[in-house]
Amino acid sequence: MPPFDVPEGDPFGPHNLPYGVFSIPGERERTVGVRLGDHALDAGAAARALGSPYADLLARPTLNPLLAAGRTAWSDVRRALTAWVTVPAHRETLAPLLRPLSSVTLHLPFEVADYVDFYASENHARNVGRIFRPDAADSLTPNWKHLPIGYHGRAGTVVVSGTDVIRPSGQRRSPADPAPVFGPSVRLDIEAEVGFVVGTPSEPGRPVPLRDWREHVFGLCLLNDWSARDIQAWEYVPLGPFLGKSFATSVAAWITPLDALEDARTAPPERTHPLLPYLDDTDTEPSGYDLRISVAVNGHVVSEPPFSTMYWTAAQQLAHLTVNGASLRTGDLYGSGTVSGPAERERGSLLELTWNGRDPLELPDGKRTFLEDGDVVTLSAWAPGPDGTRVGLGEVTGRVIPA
Structure with missing residues (x-):
């Protein structure tokens, strides 16, 4: 099934979109990911490809920059992500950036302060x-x-x-x-x-x-x-x-x-x-x-x-x-x-x-x-x-x- 076509009733559909950090085995670079069904979207690469003003916040190895940006940024990024994964016009651009969860390594998503x-x-x-x-x-x-x-x-x-x-x-x-x-x-x-x-x-x-x-x-x-x-x-x-x-x-x-x-x-x-x-x-x-x-x-x-x-x-x-x-x-x-x-x-x-x-x-x-x-x-x-x-x-x- 194509990664955008999340089965009906999937608890990780476009209404959810939780954030994490992942890397590809064999590579040291980490990036912010957003979960859609059983795939992880490279959020930083998606933001760059679609010209988002929040690309720099998402192209990081941890969620902390996005966390620090505040509620307005959180809401803006969530609205953008929802549009990216639901509007058919974006599919060709984003398809290569969606990776099966089975093919990535998940990391501690943020640096814990206290x-x-x-x-x-x-x-x-x-x-x-x-x-x-x-x-x-x-x-x-x-x-x-x-x-x-x-x-x-x-x-x-x-x-x-x-x-x-x-x-x-x-x-x-x-x-x-x-x-x-x-x-x-x-x-x-x-x-x-x-x-x-x-x-x-x-x-x-x-x-x-x-x-x-x-x-x-x-x-x-x-x-x-x-x-x-x-x-x-x-x-x-x-x-x-x-x-x-x-x-x-x-x-x-x-x-x-x-x-x-x-x-x-x-x-x-x-x-x-x-x-x-x-x-x-x-x-x-x-x-x-x-x-x-x-x-x-x-x-x-x-x-x-x-x-x-x-x-x-x-x-x-x-x-x-x-x-x-x-x-x-x-x-x-x-x-x-x-x-x-x-x-x-x-x-x-x-x-x-x-x-x-x-x-x-x-x-x-x-x-x-x-x-x-x-x-x-x-x-x-x-x-x-x-x-x-x-x-x-x-x-x-x-x-x-x-x-």
Whole structure:
């Protein structure tokens, strides 16, 4: 089938057009690509061939120049791309610039500046509270309904989908151990998340209000924040996650622009506690997203977390991230935190799915409490699109290899 003739119902049709960066095997040069069906369009070469004023932004080895250009440029480029792949007059020019995905190498699509991970799912937070504080009067911490809890992660270990994940080593101590021991993690876990990619920077000392978040955030992608639960449990009191989280965070090779997800916008769950003014989204446009996520281990789907249930939105997270005067940089990435729904098969981590190892998962290749060497985890997702279509999100996959 010709690359322009995307099958009806394809979640990567002209209504989607996510951005990535690819190279041709055997060549070192990288370029911005746009996905159409099972092909990648060389966006820089297309822009040059069609005389686009944005050719210089697209003929780069990373998305960062386009991210930094701001919302007007993002909208202009998206309109142009949509016309290029749908107007028949352009087919002869663009056909040689569309390459099968099977023939290219995908790379980390942007240079990550800073990385922040949040804790925005009430279902996940309550599950974790019930697991580790079963006798507490409230499974949530006292601050949870008042602010989006987060921690500053490690940007240098954000990797693109398909990158192997080396089992981390560190200190751990079980209740039966008289002293801590060192070695590979024996409780390696995943966290099914959504990452938001910042384009337009902000000035130090200037918080970003809720109404402005789409002026700064370019798009989103699936994200797997791998977690070594045993290392984390020993180290995180009192300062929070460190080595148990910093060894790897996997992101999709394709960034879906927010403009492709207009039909997926939805209101967040009803607020149960009054919010301070900078977080109060009562009178703002809905900034939740109806994303349907699937989590598979070795090809077997174990969970389908719904992103629409997230209590804290990306807009609120960005407002909180900057309210103290912290500035944004192009390429900042912030994760939603584990996405978990109210049902058992909607939990976004093995910690919850197995209830901290008590209830092993039954997989075709054996039982699992936490990940074993050789296991492959894949996150995929789609969202409602225009006229009944689906907008596909680039998948995130990673294979665990021994330390």
